[in-house]
Amino acid sequence: MLFGTGEPFLPMSEFLAMGGYAAFVWPSYGVAALIMVGLLAATLKSLRSGEATLRALEGSRPARRRRDRAPASASASAVNAPAVSEVREG
Amino acid sequence: MHRFANPARFQRLATAILPWSAGATVVLLVVGLYFSLFASPPDYQQGDTVRIMYIHVPAAWMSLFVYTNMAIAAACGLVWKHPLADLFAKAAAPVGAGFTAICLITGSLWGAPMWGTWWVWDARLTSVLILFFLYLGYMALVNAFDDPQRGMRAGNVLLLVGIVNVPIIKFSVEWWNTLHQPASVMRMDGPTVAAPMLVPLLIMAVAFTLYFVTVVLLRLRAEIVQRRIQTMRLTQAAE
Amino acid sequence: MTRFLRLVGRDLRLALRQGSDASIAVMFFVLCVVLFPFGVGPEPNILARIAAGVIWVAALLASLLSLERLFQTDYEDGSLELLALSPVPLEAVVLAKTLAHWLVTGLPLIVAAPILAVLLNMDTAGFGTLVLTLAIGTPLLSLIGGIGAALTLGARRGGVLLSLLILPLYIPVLIFGAGAIDASLHGLTPRPHLLLLAGLLAAALPLAPWAGAAALRQAVE
Structure with a gap:
């Protein structure tokens, strides 16, 4: 049942063999997965490091206009969107 | 700095969209993989290598789709000086280049058992290769300036010049290919796409598109954060 | 129009006073072609077979050589900003400088090409087409290259970047140029190739200066 209705059950080894084309099918899927996951990971990493730098900068600067907001954005809990979406005008 | 009101609205929008697009990407990828690896029959001529198609063809579609989107964004950026449009093109480029690379590599892996060679100077492969170079050129140009604004402009x-050139390159390569290729070695038509193959193909295409949306939103966020860091550093240096 | 011609004249005079650009491009072109027999062997048949392609690829590379400095000197000494402020539209400035570039580097290539074709044992049937394709094709190379030169103005490692950007865009020119020569060597008519090449030139003549000017505005701003 796992492999669709009406089909005979496929042994795992036969599935992995891909009708003799395993050496071509699996690397294709592997390369696609590698590139897509790699891009996502790199993106997340740069986003996290950027947000950390931003928080450090905001914490270090003397809060003038935004004195009320400064503690919130400096605290570690404000990881995500709210801290980033704050607008600095002027 | 005076333009940052707009990115702020974008951030709210991105926060709303991201969980949905990310979730849908994962679900569709899982369903698409199930269909393309288990629940679709092997091709009567190509056997199980046809399963490469479910990666290869959507990636090829995405490579053109992303480039077109970048060119549209570039036009908006140049005409209306919309800061997000500039950033979008920059954020989308690596993703588009990634899809183009996937298309090239899987095409090569598909060609090896079917044509008996890793690479043929076939019109389609060649024009995708050139598209890949266009992506790389754009990325190199954007990052080559000290002023990021100037790089994006x-x-x-370059994107607009490129999008005018893409059809010309495509046409010329096809023409060159029909003149030079001894038309025997391969069946370029590939498999006739029957319904059981169309299902995984379309699911994977939608999944790739959603992946693109998700990653570009994240990259845009990272770009905006970078710009805020830059302006903060500048104001700090000025104080 | 007189302003336009004066601009062309100014660039030509500058190029000739330095005197190096034209001769360097031609020398590079000749050397590049001469390397091929050492690479593939001196067999006349093979050389004759690849002559058209080799000469065209060498022409592409030679036209890249001095592109980097097309706007560079004017950008650095500030005269580009003066030109941007002058009543002459920036598109005309780009066209004038491209024309000067072609006269200095493109034209000598056309003269040198038949001699190289003799060295490579090319059939004389292709000589006329060779000169004709280069006459239509090298202005195209200068026009497309002008966009790249404007884009990379002020960039880090501008020269390398320029070739990375421009070479993919050169591919159609290469295909039609070398294709026309091949056609006439095989006794076919090179007419469709030449027409397509001329069509590209007709399209690039208004579009390339426009794109180049758009890129220059970003640099001068």
Whole structure:
């Protein structure tokens, strides 16, 4: 049942063999997965490091206009969107 | 700095969209993989290598789709000086280049058992290769300036020049290919796409598109954060 | 129009006073072609077979050589900003400078090409087409290259970047140029190739200066 209705059950080894084309099918899927996951990971990493730098900068600067907001954005809990979406005008 | 009101609205929008697009990407990828690896029959001529198609063809679609989107964004950036449009092109480029690379590599892996060679100077492969170079050129240009704004503006002009050239390159390569290729070695038509193959193909295509949306939103966020860091550093240096 | 011609004249005079650009491009072109027999062997048949392609690829590379400095000197000494402020539209400035570039580097290539074709044992049937394709094709190379030169103005490692951007865009020119020569060597008519090449030139003549000017505005701003 796992492999669709009406089909005979496929042994795992036969599935992995891909009708003799395993050496071509699996690397294709592997390369696609590698590139897509790699891009996502790199993106997340740069986003996290950027947000950390931003928080450090905001914490270090003397809060003038935004004195009320400064503690919130400096605290570690404000990881995500709210801290980033704050607008600095002027 | 005076333009940052707009990115702020974008951030709210991105926060709303991201969980949905990310979730849908994962679900569709899982369903698409199930269909393309288990629940679809092997091709009567190509056997199980046809399963490479479910990666290869959507990636090829995405490579053109992303480039077109970048060019549209570039036009918007140049005409209306919309800061997000500039950033979009910059954020989308690596993703588009990634899809183009996937298309090239899987095409090569598909060609090896079917044509008996890793690479043929076939019209389609060749024009995708050139598209890959266009992506790399854009990315190199955008990052080559000390002023990121200038890099993105130059990149926009290049994208517009590129999008005019893409059909010309495609046409010329096809023409060159029909003149030079001894038309025997391979069946370029590929498999006739029957319904059981169309299902995984379309699911994977939608999944790739959603992946693109998700990653570009994240990259845009990272770009905006970078710009805020830059302006903060500048104001700090000025104080 | 007189302003336009004066601009062309100014660039030509500058190029000739330095005197190096034209001769360097031609020398590079000749050397590049001369390397091929050492690479593939001196067999006349093979050389004759690849002559058209080799000469065209060498022409592409030679036209890249001095592109980097097309706007560079004017950008650095500030005269580009003066030109941008002058009543002459920036598109005309780009066209004038491209024309000067072609006269200095493109034209000598056309003269040198038949001699190289003799060295490579090319059939004389292709000589006329060779000169004709280069006459239509090298202005195209200068026009497309002008966009790249404007885009990379002020960039880090501008020269390398320029070739990375421009070479993919050169591919159609290469295909039609070398294709026309091949056609006439095989006794076919090179007419469709030449027409397509001329069509590209007709399209690039208004579009390339426009794109180049758009890129220059970003640099001068």
